[in-house]
Amino acid sequence: xxxxxxxxNILGLSxxxxxxxxxxxxxxxxxxxxRIPIIIGGVEAQSIAIxxxxxxxxxxxxxxxxxxxxxxxxxxxxxxxxYKLEEGIFYSELxxxxxxxxxxxxxxxxxxxxxxLRFGCPIYTYDDIIEKAGIVLDFDKKEEGxxxxxxxxxxxxxxxSAKYQSKTIxxxxxxxxxxxxxEDYEKASKIRDEINxxxx
Numbered sequence: 001x002x003x004x005x006x007x008x009n010i011l012g013l014s015x016x017x018x019x020x021x022x023x024x025x026x027x028x029x030x031x032x033x034x035r036i037p038i039i040i041g042g043v044e045a046q047s048i049a050i051x052x053x054x055x056x057x058x059x060x061x062x063x064x065x066x067x068x069x070x071x072x073x074x075x076x077x078x079x080x081x082x083y084k085l086e087e088g089i090f091y092s093e094l095x096x097x098x099x100x101x102x103x104x105x106x107x108x109x110x111x112x113x114x115x116x117l118r119f120g121c122p123i124y125t126y127d128d129i130i131e132k133a134g135i136v137l138d139f140d141k142k143e144e145g146x147x148x149x150x151x152x153x154x155x156x157x158x159x160x161s162a163k164y165q166s167k168t169i170x171x172x173x174x175x176x177x178x179x180x181x182x183e184d185y186e187k188a189s190k191i192r193d194e195i196n197x198x199x200x
Contacts, residue, residue: 003126010081010113010123011035012052013045025113027082027123034134036082036125038090044110051117053189058181063114070119074098080112082125085133113140 002087007030016022016039021044027036034069040048047063060068077097083093092112096103107115118125164172179188 003128004126005081006030006032006035006127007128008125010048010052010117013049019192025110027125028114029130029134030179036090036130036133037135038109040110044108044114047114048110048117049189051114053192055180055188055192063118064112066115067118070096075103076119077115077119078102079121080107080116080123082109082112082123082129085129090129091135102180121182164191167194169195169198 008027009030012024014024014026014130016024019039021041021042022039024037025045025048026042027038028034036181047061050057050061051192078097079095080092081095082090082092088121090109092107092109093106094103094105094112096105096136114122164175166169167175172191176188176195177192
C-alpha cells in the first residue's frame with residue numbers, strides 16, 4: 001500500500017511540560033491544521049534554536065560540522081522523512097544524494113530536523129503517522145504562513161528580557177556579540193528578542 005507524503009514545516013520550540021530539561025519540537029503540516037509535537041533533548045533543541053534565531057556560532061556545532069563534512073564529499077541531503085512512530089518514538093531518515101547514488105541514512109528526528117535546517121531541505125512524514133500523532137494546536141493565526149515561526153516563548157523568558165530594556169541598541173549588539181562568542185546561546189536569544197522588539 002502506497003503511503004501519501006505530507007510536507008512539514010518547523011513551527012518552533014517550547015519547553016516541555018512533561019519532561020524536565022527537555023523541549024517540544026513542533027512540526028506543522030503545510031496544508032492543514034495538525035501539529036506533531038516531538039520531545040527532544042536540550043543539545044538538539046539548542047542546535048535547532050540557533051538556526052531558527054539566525055545566530056552564527058563562532059565555532060561549528062556538531063550539526064554544522066556534519067554539513068561541512070558532507071559538502072566536502074559532495075553529499076547533499078535532499079529530504080528528511082519521519083517514516084515511523086513506534087511506542088511514542090519517531091524514526092526518521094536522511095535521503096542523501098552523492099553523484100548519481102541515492103542513500104538512506106537512519107537518524108534521530110531531532111538530528112534530522114537540525115540538519116534539514118542547515119541543508120535547506122524539506123521535511124516530510126506520511127499520512128498515517130500524522131493521523132496517529134497529529135494534534136490541532138491553537139496558535140496565533142497571524143504567525144501561520146511562515147515556513148519557520150518560533151512558538152511564543154515561555155513567560156519567564158519574556159520577563160527575563162526586562163533587564164535589557166535599559167540598554168541602548170549599541171550596547172545590546174555588543175552584549176549579543178559577547179554572548180555568541182562565549183557560546184551562551186540562551187542569553188544571546190534573549191538579547192536578540194529585545195533588539196527585534198525595538199526594531200519592529
